Amino acid sequence: xxxxxxxxxxxxxxxDRVGIIAAISACLAEKRIxxxxxxxxxxxxxxxxxxxxxxxxxxxxxxxLREILNQKGQELELQITVQHEDxxxxxxxI
Amino acid sequence: MPxxxxxxxxxxxxxxxxxxxxxxxxxxxxxxxxxxxAGNAEETGQNIYSKIIQHAAxxxxxxxxxxxxxxxxxxxxxxxxxxxxxxxxxxxxxxLVVIGQYLDKAAADVGVxxxxxxxALVHKGFNRGDSxxxxxxPETLTVTSRVCSSVNVATTRxxxxxxxxxxxxxxxxxxxxxTGDRDGIGCAKLVVFCNAVEDNPFMAGAFHGIGEPxxxxxIGVSGPGVILSAVRNHPDISLGHLAxxxxxxxxxxxxxxxxxxxIASQRLNVPFGIVDLSLAPTPAIGDSVADILESMGxxxxxxxxxxxxxxxxxxxxxxxxxxxxxYVGGLSGAFIPVSEDQGMINAVVAGALTIxxxxxxxxxxxxxxxxIAIPGDTPAETISAIIADEAAIGMINRKTTAVRLIPAPGxxxxxxxxxxxxxxxxxxxxVNENSPSxxxxxxxxxxxxxxxLNN
Numbered sequence: 001x002x003x004x005x006x007x008x009x010x011x012x013x014x015x016d017r018v019g020i021i022a023a024i025s026a027c028l029a030e031k032r033i034x035x036x037x038x039x040x041x042x043x044x045x046x047x048x049x050x051x052x053x054x055x056x057x058x059x060x061x062x063x064x065l066r067e068i069l070n071q072k073g074q075e076l077e078l079q080i081t082v083q084h085e086d087x088x089x090x091x092x093x094i
Numbered sequence: 095m096p097x098x099x100x101x102x103x104x105x106x107x108x109x110x111x112x113x114x115x116x117x118x119x120x121x122x123x124x125x126x127x128x129x130x131x132a133g134n135a136e137e138t139g140q141n142i143y144s145k146i147i148q149h150a151a152x153x154x155x156x157x158x159x160x161x162x163x164x165x166x167x168x169x170x171x172x173x174x175x176x177x178x179x180x181x182x183x184x185x186x187x188x189x190l191v192v193i194g195q196y197l198d199k200a201a202a203d204v205g206v207x208x209x210x211x212x213x214a215l216v217h218k219g220f221n222r223g224d225s226x227x228x229x230x231x232p233e234t235l236t237v238t239s240r241v242c243s244s245v246n247v248a249t250t251r252x253x254x255x256x257x258x259x260x261x262x263x264x265x266x267x268x269x270x271x272x273t274g275d276r277d278g279i280g281c282a283k284l285v286v287f288c289n290a291v292e293d294n295p296f297m298a299g300a301f302h303g304i305g306e307p308x309x310x311x312x313i314g315v316s317g318p319g320v321i322l323s324a325v326r327n328h329p330d331i332s333l334g335h336l337a338x339x340x341x342x343x344x345x346x347x348x349x350x351x352x353x354x355x356x357i358a359s360q361r362l363n364v365p366f367g368i369v370d371l372s373l374a375p376t377p378a379i380g381d382s383v384a385d386i387l388e389s390m391g392x393x394x395x396x397x398x399x400x401x402x403x404x405x406x407x408x409x410x411x412x413x414x415x416x417x418x419x420x421y422v423g424g425l426s427g428a429f430i431p432v433s434e435d436q437g438m439i440n441a442v443v444a445g446a447l448t449i450x451x452x453x454x455x456x457x458x459x460x461x462x463x464x465x466i467a468i469p470g471d472t473p474a475e476t477i478s479a480i481i482a483d484e485a486a487i488g489m490i491n492r493k494t495t496a497v498r499l500i501p502a503p504g505x506x507x508x509x510x511x512x513x514x515x516x517x518x519x520x521x522x523x524x525v526n527e528n529s530p531s532x533x534x535x536x537x538x539x540x541x542x543x544x545x546x547l548n549n
Contacts, residue, residue: 052097079112085099086353087165088104092099
């Protein structure tokens, strides 16, 4: 459990278009957040992405990152959420 | 440890938080104030004030930080204290109003919206402190805005104190009259209990029981919207299967509360008490227990079958939640308030839901007749009789029951009361107009029930 609290999960939902991953990963790189895993599917033009990120070297608070990505989401007409990994662990695993 | 949660699971959690109103309804810090008693009310009030500030100064900040970091809404931060009546012996009711004002000030200064514990436990009888406190309730709830009051008038082991039941009818009337300019809002902060629990985090009935530690954190989770969506997604399955789905969902909701409780307890350095896994509705659309019952297949809540549907819902929530948390407590179950649940309001307006059916439903739900507006001219004895009926249900069935009625001054059946915010709005409901006054005026005690020959 040494790594606990060092990861966040970013989800992106919306209509597919050019540059979604580029826009988000640019945001993350700027804040020194490392992408560990991306799982992305497109079903009938609907884009779904779940991204696991390491935040141990981050230069920003999670709440501020959430705000920035929210704004980015509005620009790109996507729903972007940022959650701490613990909530998923607690909810789906004992 | 690698992240091994599937994408579907991630998206399920995100949906619960984003569209189904999953939230932590309250983080309630219970604080023992028995050491705050001094020679006079002023000094006692100051001691209580200092102790609350000392323990709860960081409560709101920590709650807000967790909300920001974890992205889980934490709607309320609250405080409960030892029932004030316990330290009230030899104080007059005027002095207790002063203590109530110190509680209000402490709540305002630490930034919590409610503080519970202006309470007395009188199920077997009154001591002087209890009597003075109960006398002080109407004025205290008028001159304060954050203080919540509760009185326990019955238990399964002691029976029903009908002297207290009789008096509480009058106290509720007086409270509503004193706050008549605000539709009797004082009564929205006053609960009369049977079998009150010591670790309830939900207002208005929260107090820090005398069996509790010096300071503790109790968490109230909610999520009627999450259960509603799970039920709606399975319109055709059998009830046994549906109960399982509700259990699974309740498990997930409760785990969120468990996590927040553990983090908050660690950061505040206060022991984690319990998770109360109640479905607490809010006036928000979709955040309704009535909607769940209707999505189980009732045209309107209040229809025949409502009690059975609620019984299954309540039990499935407990089963799922009990597995999810190391310590479950409080009231734990489904709340069926009227003013705080848009589905309940709609059913009342449509004529489908009456106070009699609500009473029947309280036999199988978590608490009782909650946030129900009744005509302002309802006699005190009738209110006492409604309390007596609820207390009898709790006493015989070994469960907590409660009454939170608002006799709205000047209002008649069909009029509306408006409280705003979490307390919502409610249509004034009809009560049975036949007088129970002779029965209530007999007073005395209804003896504790026998615990065998259960039929």
